[in-house]
Amino acid sequence: MGGRFGMKPEKEYTEIIALADLNKYAASSIITDIIHFTDDYMMISFLKKDDSHYTNNFENEDRFKMNHMNVNVAIASAITSYARIYLSYLEYDLNINVYNKNTDSLHVDKPLPVE
Numbered sequence: 001m002g003g004r005f006g007m008k009p010e011k012e013y014t015e016i017i018a019l020a021d022l023n024k025y026a027a028s029s030i031i032t033d034i035i036h037f038t039d040d041y042m043m044i045s046f047l048k049k050d051d052s053h054y055t056n057n058f059e060n061e062d063r064f065k066m067n068h069m070n071v072n073v074a075i076a077s078a079i080t081s082y083a084r085i086y087l088s089y090l091e092y093d094l095n096i097n098v099y100n101k102n103t104d105s106l107h108v109d110k111p112l113p114v115e
Contacts (some may be wrong), residue, residue, distance in 0.1 A: 011047070011048075012032060012045055012046070012047055013029075013045070013046055013047070013048065014043060014044070014045045014046075015043070015044060015046075016037070016041060016042070016043050017041070017042060017043075017044060018040055018041055019039070019040050019041065019042060020040075022042070022044070025044060025046060028048065028049060028050070029046035029047060029048050029049060030046060030047040030049060031044055031045070031046045032045045032046060032047060033045040087101055087106050090106060090108075090112065091106070094112070094113065096108045096109065096110060096112070097109040097110075
């Protein structure tokens with residue numbers, strides 16, 4: 001299973017910070033994205049290095065709650081299922097010879113109709 005919602009449970013934080021505070025966040029976090037708003041302010045996305053995912057310390061269960069993670073296996077399963085249904089529609093209803101079919105791709109013998 002793949003896609004954004006089927007990924008491992010890492011809680012990503014996003015904050016708008018002043019440029020002067022960037023070094024503080026860089027020392028205590030893994031910065032995953034930076035979007036500059038002005039010369040003095042930016043939005044950063046980051047993972048905290050001290051989260052239980054990185055320290056493997058599960059003594060304090062409040063620090064590692066799945067309901068706050070950016071993961072949803074049900075959504076990932078639904079998207080994957082719908083993709084397979086749609087690809088089956090293309091294969092059978094449009095009378096196309098399929099050479100290879102995957103969750104996100106289809107190799108066929110003629111162009112697909114534009115819809």
